[in-house]
Amino acid sequence: MTTKLSLQTLNDLPANVARPSYSRVDLKPGILHIGVGNFHRAHQQVYLDRLFETGRDLDWAFVGAGLMPFDAKVRDTLKAQDYLATVVAQEAESSTARVTGAMVDFVEPGDPEKIVERLADPAIRIVSLTVTEGGYFVDPSTGEFDPTNPKIVADANNLDAPQTVFGVILKALKNRRDAGQKPFTVMSCDNLPHNGRVARDAVMGLAKEADPEFAAWVGENVAFPNGMVDRITPATGDRERRIVRDDFGVADEWPVFCEDYIQWVLEDKFTAGRPALDQVGVQFVPDVSPYETMKIRILNGGHAIIAYPSGLMDIEFAHEAMENDLVSRFLKKVETEEVIPIVPPVPDTSLDDYFALIQRRFANPKIADTIRRLCLDGSNRQPKFIIPSIKDNIAKGRDVTGLALESALWCRYCLGETDSGKTIEDNDPSWDRLTKQAKAAKENPSAWLEMTDIYGSLKDEPRFAEPFGNWLRMLYEKGTKAALESYLA
Structure with missing residues (x-):
């Protein structure tokens, strides 16, 4: 009743x-x-x-x-x-x-x-x-x-x-x-x-x-x-x-x-x-900035890191992504090597403990948070959640190989088709534009980085543009699973 x-x-x-x-x-x-x-x-x-x-x-x-x-x-x-x-x-x-x-x-x-x-x-x-x-x-x-x-x-x-x-x-x-x-x-x-x-x-x-x-x-x-x-x-x-x-x-x-x-x-x-x-x-x-930087880069950036490879491999939910060994290891490697090290200190907070909490939250099977929701609106979210980490790493002379792969995965996702050939329906206010750029990037990876409203001058930064291009070519030639395996190796 x-x-x-x-x-x-x-x-x-x-x-x-x-x-x-x-x-x-x-x-x-x-x-x-x-x-x-x-x-x-x-x-x-x-x-x-x-x-x-x-x-x-x-x-x-x-x-x-x-x-x-x-x-x-x-x-x-x-x-x-x-x-x-x-x-x-x-x-x-x-x-x-x-x-x-x-x-x-x-x-x-x-x-x-x-x-x-x-x-x-x-x-x-x-x-x-x-x-x-x-x-x-x-x-x-x-x-x-x-x-x-x-x-x-x-x-x-x-x-x-x-x-x-x-x-x-x-x-x-x-x-x-x-x-x-x-x-x-x-x-x-x-x-x-x-x-x-x-x-x-x-x-x-x-x-x-x-x-x-x-x-x-x-x-x-x-x-x-x-x-x-x-x-x-x-x-x-x-x-x-x-x-x-x-x-x-x-x-x-x-x-x-x-x-x-x-x-x-x-x-x-x-x-x-x-x-x-x-x-x-x-x-x-008095100052919210340290808390919001931590959350936006580690949690929201983490959502983007698991979202696009999962979307391309037909994974439906976030907890299922965390059960996938390649995706969960991809998240951990990018976060610990390229995201957390450039997050400023947060009062009374361990960033390692915070990331461990994030991993548990992403893996919660009861939430049924869809990968499609996490992939939504990348044109607005990438410049806030991912690009700042790329720029900060480059400014400090640090490697951005993993974040370049995340960006290539987003580009590949915006082509509108998963690795198995399933159609990805419109999932961004700028979907038509993104799909057009993704198609152009299939032959010329730098075409994706020409969206300066998203990437700024990163197109001209070889420490990002070169690994991005290499990953995108691998994604098209060998698929998401092979690209993740290569990165994790």
Whole structure:
């Protein structure tokens, strides 16, 4: 027997499903979150749910919002179950389920003006974001905000009718200033180096184009804290809905599955206060940079290292990749020889212990994190997760043979066909471009490195370009397995 998830049925849920002890009627909105997805619901909402369980800060609940077409389905699905979520945390030997209740409303999707109106409420003191790594209008070739993007140009010319997230934020800030209200904090929760600075660059960059005088006010009055977020959270499908139904007796149309591990390191810089997240495990530090560099290079870079050889060898899940001797050894060799040695020290942290933790997390069979998800959006992820390690190694005169192979594997993957001949469907916003370059690189490997927005000047760096070309030729001539065996030998 299953129980349909709703506020009315909370007390009817099976005993093995934890649920809020706080009353939802006592919660009041304090944070508007743009980009509600699995990661937000498995991470930020979990921390707030934990805080509410202590009886503290009940005026910091989430209101959801979104500007993308799929946000309408997100809102409809969540509203039908009173914005509750079944979060299933999984380790190899255990699974636990808890219903969280940190979200209390969702602004009508697809209507920027509705979000602006909601942000007029002075009770909203933080706007948080998970709009993906590619959602900040950054020029990959420079790493800086791109004011020439057509969407940004349109908002700059007509801020009264914004269409982008940052146009909405800017108009709302302007309205609050004009009404004599205190501004809100803008808190990025995306997996980006210096995500607070990147969010600030986007808001300030648009403000300078639209109203330079107002831009100065934003710069002086609005906080953009940097933060490092971490929890492996795969997509939800029929498998997850079935497990929640069969194992936990809950009919939830959008459960969230994640690993048991969770981390949030945050800069304590807020415009109008913050919830006491330090009471439930969030680390507040003066400088997030060491933590985010460690995570982005070792964990996210590690995902890329296992993703592309696995994708080419028709491996479906991350834990299966870790069970493959060639892939797991490839990960260990590249990480220990070319990634970890150039990661700066992290306070009170052993990088070797952190990598051992990463290996265990990748190998978790309960997560069912797909290789396809890990291969997604390489054009945005490679410049953030892999290229910096290549450049730092070269600057220090170190070898980049393994990272050159990782880059060649990505190129080969973007050809759109696995080693066995199976088609790889579009898996990047720039898939057509990547496929075209990969085809050209089959005859001339340097064609791939001509994407200077991704590789910068690495095309002209023989210490990278030569091993890259050699690996790519081997991948085409002998296949992924042979290339990995050659590297590991």
